[in-house]
Amino acid sequence: MRAVTYVKNDTVEIWDKPVPEIAPDEVLLKVGGAGLCHSDIAIINFGDDNPLIGSTLGHEVAGTVERIGADVSGWAEGDAALVALVLSCGQCRECLAGRDNQCEVVSPRGSLAPLSPGIGSPGGMADYIAVKAHHLDPIGDLDPVDAAPLADAALTPMHAINTVRDRLDADATVVTIGLGGLGHMALQILAATTGARIIALDTDDEKLAFAREHGADLALKSDGEAAARILEETRGVGADVVFDFVGVQPTVDLALAVVRVGGAIRFVGLGGGSFEYVANSGALPWGVNIERAYGGTRSDLRQAVALARQGKIGVEVVRYSLDDAVQAFDDLHHGKIQGRAVLVP
Ligand SMILES: [Zn+2]
Ligand SMILES: [Zn+2]
Known part of the structure; x- marks a missing residue:
């Protein structure tokens, strides 16, 4: 599959990578849209020895369920879903208190950012992404292209x-x-x-x-x-x-x-x-x-999705084919995007 990859300082390329295998608690999501954020520009400027080099970018991800792990219930093939920004543990004190955006397991003190798709875990600027089922939220009849940026730009x-x-x-x-x-x-x-x-x-x-x-x-x-x-x-x-x-x-x-x-x-x-x-x-x-302020909680995300589904907020989307990802990065870097660039596989 195609995957927008951080290859060296200030450089992304589209690499061919294997479609991810899924664990029993994961689903394979066919990516419908992946938003491009200023923090992606920041990430690829962390230098030539950054641990994220080689990783697939993309922390605003929506798509449809393609395959379901053996232990997953509540999701069916074809369901539209949004991936949470913070891949929180769900069990620590902060998660249990509803402050999962500062989960103490995936956001240790001094870390650059909590674990997210595209930031320490493979991101969604690709044809597919494997996601733990509990990190997905339903988006109903929202178009994944319009919904993807909700994961950060609205959250x-x-x-x-x-x-x-x-x-x-x-x-x-x-x-x-x-x-x-x-x-x-x-x-x-x-x-x-x-x-x-x-x-x-x-x-x-x-x-x-x-x-x-x-x-x-x-x-x-x-x-x-x-x-x-x-x-x-x-x-x-x-x-x-x-x-x-x-x-x-x-x-x-x-x-x-x-x-x-x-x-x-x-x-x-x-x-x-x-x-x-x-x-x-x-x-x-x-x-x-x-x-x-950093990111948001799952409750904040639910509220953002609800407002979008009611038509009360909407992302101004500028669509790019996934194949044109390099151009999209360049356009964002040069301030040419009005609203949010979304890569569409
Ligand atoms: Zn972002
Ligand atoms: Zn936690």
Whole structure:
């Protein structure tokens, strides 16, 4: 079968690999779509001696059940399914408490990322993937091409939003920075599930136009004027919640500049920005709650799938044939994707 493989720094190739054998607790999924994420670009830039070299990429995977392991029940051939992002154990303290996105078995302290398809386990940018049955969720009549990006591009913002949901009442202002793969889903989830006033920011005019059509109350260019404008829009008080789906220095600075006293910031994007905490300075307002949000739980995923099935959120999909994976990586790297690129085998 074809498999998009990380072969050396900054390089992917389509290799021919055997169709995986399945264990008794696994199913073989015929991949219908595999989303391409900025973290895939980050992964292939970890150097020439990275342990992931040789592995098949792809952590946003949906498809149809092709073959079923001897011990698996509840799935039938042809069922459409989405693969969970975090391949959690299901048994540890964190999993049992519903925090399976930080499963202590597959996400040890100091690890780069929890075990996921395409990150330590063979990914879904291939014709087939073997998956433990308990890592699959049904998607009903959603097209696997549209559903695949839900596994991260909708899951991750859903999780970040759920961590601050009690703050997002109708009198609140939320700022969401970055309207790419995750950000365009965050905007739709905020619009569909909260009453808060939404201020969306990006540097790209087309993405701002998308935001105006999909629930943003105000769509602003993310530039040097943005912080002053947001403060003006909030009577100088600032925003209740800020989501940063970019994480470059200007967006980290912006998040800190506009969060209100007692507000919350969720840093999601991995753009390499930083901030210094100075204990006796007012740079960070009193009471601000900051979380470095990762992925989401199975419950968050169920909610994202439910919203998509109700037609309340939808991924802007840019389709590429699996054979054109190298081109898709290049286009994403150069900022040419509006929404989410999905590889279709
Ligand atoms: Zn991702
Ligand atoms: Zn666990």
